[in-house]
Amino acid sequence: MAELTTYRQAVSDGIAREMRRDSSVVCLGEDIGAAEGVFKTTTGLFAEFGPERVWDTPISEQAIVGAALGAAMTGIRPVAEIMFSDFFACCYDYLANEIPKMRYMTGGQVTVPLVIRTANGGGLGFGAQHSQAVENWVFTVPGLKIAAPSTPADVVGLMASAIRSDDPVIFFEHKGLLASKGELAPPDHVVPLGEAAVVRPGDDLTIVALASTVPTALSAAEQLAGEDISVEVVDLRCLVPLDAKAVLSSVARTSRLLLVEENPYQGGWGATVASIVADEGFELLDAPIRRVAAECVPLPFADALEDVVIPTVDKVVDAVRRLATF
Amino acid sequence: MTVSEDTSIRVDAGRLLEWYEEMALIRRTEKAAYDLFMSGEVKGTTHLAAGHEAVAVGASAALREDDYVFATYRGHHHAIARGATPAECLAELMSKATGLCKAKGGSMHLTKADKGMLGSYAIVGSHLPIAAGAAWSAKLRGTDQVAVAFFGDGATNIGAFHEAMNLAAVWKLPVLFVCENNLYMEYTPIASVTSVPNPAADRAAANGLPAEIIDGNDVVIVHDTVKVAVERARAGDGPTVIEALTYRQYGHSRADPAKYRPADEVERWMQRDPLRIARDRLTSLGVGEADIDAADARVAQVVDAAVQEARDAPFPDPAQALTDVWADGGAVWRN
Numbered sequence: 020m021a022e023l024t025t026y027r028q029a030v031s032d033g034i035a036r037e038m039r040r041d042s043s044v045v046c047l048g049e050d051i052g053a054a055e056g057v058f059k060t061t062t063g064l065f066a067e068f069g070p071e072r073v074w075d076t077p078i079s080e081q082a083i084v085g086a087a088l089g090a091a092m093t094g095i096r097p098v099a100e101i102m103f104s105d106f107f108a109c110c111y112d113y114l115a116n117e118i119p120k121m122r123y124m125t126g127g128q129v130t131v132p133l134v135i136r137t138a139n140g141g142g143l144g145f146g147a148q149h150s151q152a153v154e155n156w157v158f159t160v161p162g163l164k165i166a167a168p169s170t171p172a173d174v175v176g177l178m179a180s181a182i183r184s185d186d187p188v189i190f191f192e193h194k195g196l197l198a199s200k201g202e203l204a205p206p207d208h209v210v211p212l213g214e215a216a217v218v219r220p221g222d223d224l225t226i227v228a229l230a231s232t233v234p235t236a237l238s239a240a241e242q243l244a245g246e247d248i249s250v251e252v253v254d255l256r257c258l259v260p261l262d263a264k265a266v267l268s269s270v271a272r273t274s275r276l277l278l279v280e281e282n283p284y285q286g287g288w289g290a291t292v293a294s295i296v297a298d299e300g301f302e303l304l305d306a307p308i309r310r311v312a313a314e315c316v317p318l319p320f321a322d323a324l325e326d327v328v329i330p331t332v333d334k335v336v337d338a339v340r341r342l343a344t345f
Numbered sequence: 346m347t348v349s350e351d352t353s354i355r356v357d358a359g360r361l362l363e364w365y366e367e368m369a370l371i372r373r374t375e376k377a378a379y380d381l382f383m384s385g386e387v388k389g390t391t392h393l394a395a396g397h398e399a400v401a402v403g404a405s406a407a408l409r410e411d412d413y414v415f416a417t418y419r420g421h422h423h424a425i426a427r428g429a430t431p432a433e434c435l436a437e438l439m440s441k442a443t444g445l446c447k448a449k450g451g452s453m454h455l456t457k458a459d460k461g462m463l464g465s466y467a468i469v470g471s472h473l474p475i476a477a478g479a480a481w482s483a484k485l486r487g488t489d490q491v492a493v494a495f496f497g498d499g500a501t502n503i504g505a506f507h508e509a510m511n512l513a514a515v516w517k518l519p520v521l522f523v524c525e526n527n528l529y530m531e532y533t534p535i536a537s538v539t540s541v542p543n544p545a546a547d548r549a550a551a552n553g554l555p556a557e558i559i560d561g562n563d564v565v566i567v568h569d570t571v572k573v574a575v576e577r578a579r580a581g582d583g584p585t586v587i588e589a590l591t592y593r594q595y596g597h598s599r600a601d602p603a604k605y606r607p608a609d610e611v612e613r614w615m616q617r618d619p620l621r622i623a624r625d626r627l628t629s630l631g632v633g634e635a636d637i638d639a640a641d642a643r644v645a646q647v648v649d650a651a652v653q654e655a656r657d658a659p660f661p662d663p664a665q666a667l668t669d670v671w672a673d674g675g676a677v678w679r680n
Contacts, residue, residue: 081471087478112505125456
């Protein structure tokens with residue numbers, strides 16, 4: 020049996036592998052050095068690479084991503100951490116106006132090889148300002164690549180691609196997955212940006228999922244197998260580039276599509292995927308496209324309330340049953 | 346911290362004449378930009394830097410070719426001071442394919458990356474952390490390059506200014522924060538919306554940084570001040586804040602006549618025109634009027650030719666709209 024590791028450890032491992040192979044990779048963020056990150060996702064980096072390559076910053080999100088941008092424009096490959104993805108709002112100018120527009124506005128004069136990592140999503144009971152899934156905040160901005168892995172091996176493989184990319188990449192690490200375990204990535208493991216994975220083949224219905232909703236979808240699929248409903252689960256792994264072909268080719272086999280996303284229904288990434296399939300795959304469908312997304316409210320604190328808001332296995336199972344009999 | 350009024354300034358006459366010509370080139374280009382805006386050949390907006398020339402030229406003269414400069418949406422003077430030609434600047438303003446940014450940026454985003462002019466930023470204050478990052482990069486790479494962020498007085502009240510200054514101080518970065526204090530944030534007197542009299546310099550102390558308040562209309566003073574700060578930065582002694590007092594000769598943007606400024610204030614500052622100050626100093630150094638006029642004539646010729654060149658240039662191929670998003674040159678976000 021392959022060696023197992025945690026998603027959390029895979030983050031540090033993925034960064035460390037790139038720092039070993041490329042001395043221009045430098046990390047910065049709050050509490051990432053000797054403290055090894057509030058989520059322990061930078062464990063061992065400070066000890067191995069020292070203060071010249073792992074920089075603790077003040078609580079200054081604009082300075083963190085702004086400085087990372089300036090460094091990326093001038094020969095460094097910065098890996099910046101924004102502790103909670105909710106704090107993207109504190110530096111949204113850089114995410115929406117500076118980083119994604121730099122190459123375009125200058126007519127291609129400037130290159131921005133930059134990674135911004137962040138702990139995203141709910142499930143840990145941190146309340147409304149530390150639990151949101153904000154993929155849609157960045158998905159709405161042209162010029163950012165977006166990765167959101169669901170397994171430890173994909174964390175390592177996508178981290179390699181993100182750090183090696185000459186384009187800015189937003190890298191979502193899901194808080195609810197940090198303790199989850201999976202196979203250790205083999206040496207030199209690289210997962211290209213923009214390649215979805217069929218993580219469970221099936222015939223009756225396609226679920227497209229991302230990050231935390233992948234294990235949710237897999238649990239639902241397992242339960243539905245007992246009811247003779249064969250569900251295919253596609254892990255998008257990235258939002259940009261978006262592997263629309265993988266979605267369309269799965270729907271071509273199953274003719275039914277359910278999108279499961281943790282960001283709110285209102286403006287969530289599933290709406291864009293649904294519009295592509297409606298536009299380019301309408302004749303493939305035997306049922307309406309459905310979405311299980313977060314309710315359009317702030318994330319509540321109590322588990323009993325949070326479960327009402329974010330996608331759960333029960334909600335996915337229920338949606339699949341209704342779609343399967345449409 | 347007092348305004349420098351050192352009368353014992355020494356400068357080589359030949360060098361000062363070069364600076365004068367550079368400032369005159371900027372002035373004439375800004376005049377052309379204004380005329381082209383009024384005639385409808387420049388669309389959108391412009392924020393002209395006429396009056397601010399000494400800051401750009403004096404600072405640029407104190408920098409190395411491989412140093413980095415970050416400017417604001419009022420940044421034409423910095424692009425030209427770093428080596429962009431009036432023709433490529435005006436072509437950009439006129440939406441032409443030969444523009445500095447292939448007409449994708451416009452007046453507010455002039456950039457000349459191969460000369461270290463790493464952009465003009467139109468979100469107030471946003472480039473201060475970016476400049477700090479370029480300085481951090483120089484420190485990481487051990488190149489002893491310096492980064493300079495030029496910004497207006499209005500930028501001193503936005504969060505990024507304070508975050509950048511603290512980070513640069515803590516990390517001892519080789520960066521200069523140069524405020525072009527022209528007394529107005531857009532249309533409002535900066536004094537009426539700022540808690541301290543010197544919006545940039547007074548904030549430096551809060552971050553443990555040295556500050557200089559200087560006559561930003563005297564190119565020699567600007568050069569000499571920036572030179573000292575650059576040497577300090579290169580030596581590893583960290584950032585300096587420079588507050589250069591200057592004045593806009595046009596309004597805030599577009600065709601703004603700036604009627605909110607008292608006439609006597611305008612008159613006082615027009616007496617302190619940076620070109621006039623440089624010309625007087627040249628004369629006192631024994632440079633003949635004819636030599637100075639010859640510089641003006643050369644500049645007129647260059648800018649007139651630049652206007653014609655920009656007019657003659659083609660508009661961009663519409664297909665260019667869907668390029669330059671990604672490093673592969675394209676804009677494809679899905680398969």
